[in-house]
Amino acid sequence: MKLLILDSGHAEYVAGREAPDKSMREWEFNNDMQYKIKNLAEKHGITVFLTNPYPQQKDEMGLTKRAEIANGYWALKQKPPALFFSIHANAYKNEFNEARGTETYIASNASQNSKNAAKYVQESVYKMIKSIDTNAKDRGVKVADFTVIYKANMPSILAEYAFYTNKEDLKILKENRDQLAEATIQGICKYFGIEYIPTEPEKPDPPIDPDPPVEQPKLYENCVVYSGQVDENIAQILSWDLKDYVVVDLSVYKEGLGKNIYVVGAACGKLKGDYNFYGKDRWETLDMVMNYIKK
Template structure:
């Protein structure tokens, strides 16, 4: 199991933190990027945990709490290889100005793995932005003891994709999120030493496997499948008590991802029996699995 913990900076009810022309708010950018990166990470076989999955209509979450959530979840999964990635966009003053660029932060107590991740991801994001705008600025890897990365017990970095107080950076933050997410996952794959597969790569469809993989071939002991945003929240809660577990959406689920398949909510109608536990709705599913966990 390889674990990516995503931390979407800020929440909707945080004042300020918006472009001078009010065309973008930071929390919205951070949240959108979080779910774009999550989808790409899961397609590359990474397990993903979100510290701040629902910032809509919420006030700010404490920085120490974010780190605590990350540390607790990592420990609950038996401390796998992991990366904590905090997502932000930058600002300088409250009017449009010339300050711009991409920068990645590590804390003063950063491990070499943190520094490696920062370099891989910084280089990948900057190179992508440079291909969009030749005048893009590389602000490099920097050191600052932001609470979320200083208190994280795993390799941790904080990303500032660009300045929403700069018109050129703001255009990229608003219009090129797909490219930014791809650049991010490319750097993340380099950190985890896994093959990066571009989303737009044209690959022939693999032949249908008429012989499902045996238990020995399963990638994870447990796999939780969901089909909606609401179901995903339940799936993440359930995963806290399951060892060696991956959480995936129905559209990317494949046979062989797990020995035990837990289906949340309406996804069970599509899988047609390819599961270990399910219920008529997400709450019944959750109740059934909790009873199963307590009995083992």
């Protein structure tokens, strides 16, 4: 069993901690990231526990309490190989400025495993951000005794993905969270010695083929229209002396099949229009057809 304990920094009711233009609040970024990372970690067979799963509409949770929750769960699971990972975004002053970059923290009491995890995550996340913005800054792995990582009993790190008080960094924090989570899990997999499996990009829906062009019927010089088997025989007799013709049943006849339209027998009363009608019924039509072809 590999255990990843995710600690989403802050809660909704914490004052401040938002971009100068109020377009992003840190707690929302941290919370969104913890679930993206959780989903990817579980796909790699890593067990995930959240210390702060529901930060919406809540006040800040004490930092010591976060560490105690993590320690208690780790002990409950018989202290398997684990990593405590606290998720944050950074800030400098209250207005947009030039301070930017990615940094990962370990405590002064950090184990070698903590140092390894921080190195792997820092390298992977920075590489990803650098691929988006060539001016991205690598602030490296730093040491600071933040309570959550200092008091965690298992290997622990705290990531500051980028500065939401920097316009370029803020854009990445808002628009590239899937890539940030993917880069994070790469580092975590390396730490646990697990083969990283890249997430396949979603395939777009195939384009909807437009309606095929309607095939236009050939225009014949003559078209003979009938209705029923007996009339079909008469229609065929009529066609003997015609050139460039087509003989069709009334049910499939379409306007525009011929320049001259001959309507035979029973079809005479059903197809109205300015046509070359032959007879009031099939017998009169037959007589007229025989005269027409001089038989």
